[in-house]
Amino acid sequence: MNSPTDRTSDLLSTRIATKFAPPQLLALDDWRVIRHLGSGSTAHVWLLHNASCSHYVACKTPKTDVDATTLSQEAQLAAGLHHENLISPSELAPALSTAHATFWEFLPAGSLAHLVASAGSLSTAQTVTVLSAMLQVAQYLQGLQIVHGDISPRNILFDLTGRPVLIDLGAVRATAHAYTQTGSPGFTAPELLGPSNQVEGLGAAADVYSLGAIGWFCLTGMIPGPPHARVPLVTMNPNLATDIIELLEASLSADPARRPSLNQLMGAVPHWEEPEPVDLFPAVGEEYELLLPTRKPLTQGTPKRRKRKQRQRQQAKARPPANAVRLTSPKPRRLVLGLGALILAGGVIVTSIYATPNVEQVASDVRKEEQVEAPHQVDFQAVIDALAKARSTAWANADASLSTTYAAPDSAIQSQDRDLLESLAEAGHSLDGIRMRATVLAAAQTADYAKVTVDWRMDRYTQRDTAGDVIEEFEPHSQNIDLILHETAEGWKITDAAP
The missing domain is CATH 1.10.510.10 (Transferase(Phosphotransferase) domain 1)
Structure with a gap:
């Protein structure tokens, strides 16, 4: 048979508190244990950081004394091997040398x-x-x-x-x-x-x-x-x-x-095919998203062929929001239970359920002016990254007041998000691990608005009640949507969205 992959063990391993790090790591001068990266059959792996030299290293510590010998042999072997696609010891390894610990280059983009x-x-x-x-x-x-x-x-x-x-x-x-x-x-x-x-x-x-x-x-x-x-x-x-x-x-x-x-x-x-860079965006931590060189922002002038291909991808991927019917229930508890499904179904796609009459007109106006030169070049990928992060923060904290950090004042999305976040907070529910991210596929800007087509993604997360018990677990999901953005005094904000 064929088996799917599972991130559960990875997620659990990264939750090990740093206080459980071996004493020899906690005693290192000028180095701080940031987090537990994972575990293998013979070792635990920790991330260390030196603030003075702004350097990170991955440190392996053995699970048993017998495993310590294996780690030492591994480090000795690695010192004699040199290949760009093979792990190498940290350049600071000799200075960090301790009993029962080896130090390696840190690879932050995940496995x-x-x-x-x-x-x-x-x-x-x-x-x-x-x-x-x-x-x-x-x-x-x-x-x-x-x-x-x-x-x-x-x-x-x-x-x-x-x-x-x-x-x-x-x-x-x-x-x-x-x-x-x-x-x-x-x-x-x-x-x-x-x-x-x-x-x-x-x-x-x-x-x-x-x-x-x-x-x-x-x-x-x-x-x-x-x-x-x-x-x-x-x-x-x-x-x-x-x-x-x-x-x-x-x-x-x-x-x-x-x-x-x-x-x-x-x-x-x-x-087989001309090689292309691997899109690491779904796997990296938030602190590294803007450092990925393989995610180049799109501005005006997207080739027609690329736009046509993107529209085909949108049509193939687009589907009605899963479980959106839950929002029609008059029962407050069912409303709260439906929050996770709503977000999972497409992030800001909430406004497509309660779409205001002018969304299509705005989108049409933008399409008509796609070839008009923009007033100034905008890095819409950076804009969307900031908006997605702000919305993630609002939902992670169930804080309705934070809706203003990403939604335009008096917009449909701000109204709907505020109402749902207030319901979530009143019920005492939390969304453990919720995270929204988006990759810009195309962008068109007029003097007043911008229409940005994105692949909006949701990581796996869990909805819990006041006691911390699991109400529902949601799998990763992505959907292509068109965001209508308006430039305000506080920067670009989301006005509306549509599939």
Whole structure:
């Protein structure tokens, strides 16, 4: 069978309080433990920051004394390896050296597992970007007679430039040596899953299997099942070219001898499609969103071909807001229960339910003047980022007064948001983890208004009652919408929205 990804363990691991960090980290001069980044089979990982030099490092601390030896060996091995897509020790590691701790470069844009869980499967062009980098790393290690042994989505991280980086060198083993079984379910070659936990002479075919699984995962958003129970790739993604399907399925063959070589994969993957930068926006933290170079703001002059393609995407994605009928219920409790579904259905799409008569006229006026030169160039991506963050803050705090930070005075969206936020506050309900974000797809500006087409996204969040009990959980969701913005004395504000 094929299994979906799950962010739950990641979310739980990041909630570990910093007070539980090992004493040796808390005692480091000039360094502060920011948060817990995650845990593996042998170590916890912490984020440290030095305010004086404005530097971040990821620190691994062992779970047991036996694991400390593994971490030390990993750091020694990494010191002799140099590849741009392979994790490297922090340049400050010698100065930070402590017993039972190793220090690494910090990769803030999250893991491939987190990205796919947040945004869904990648395009073929983005998959080529990720898979080609991992193939190059695997080839580099193979040239040193080394097999990684655990190439998996959780072990592929990104920096803010979009560079994929393979981590966890603790799983690396020399091919001539005995290999202690490691690996992630769904990405580990079948020959490593036998009754014995020792495999002599681990071959490069094991990494080929993992790389094939990575390609499958990127293109489908699912973990490939075992060979005897795997749904055919053409069923999972019928739009893929035949040569892509054949190569990935061959890479995932149960028989190592039937898998292609790393060289064959490297010769084929780059020809699938021209590589494109991976859109990391869904996976990064709020503090890094504006630092992503792969999200370039759109101003006027969007090519007609791109606009036509965006309209097609809008038509394909647009659908009525899920569970919006809840808002018609006269019962206050049902109104509050429906809040999460309303937001999930499209963020500011609330105004499309109670749309004022002039929305379409405003949108029409903007369309007529799309070719008119704007009074001044506006970075609408930065504008939308600020508005989405302000609206997230208002909903996270159930504070109706904050509606003025993103909605134009006396606008439909301000009125509806204020009423619903007041209902939420009166009921004592909270929205745990709510976060709204948007990517600008097109923007057109007149002297008075701007129409900005965005892909509005919601992260996973939970609605809780006054006792903290879960009322409902909501999955990530995105929808294309047109925002009508008006420039006020306090900056751009949302006037209306429509699908």
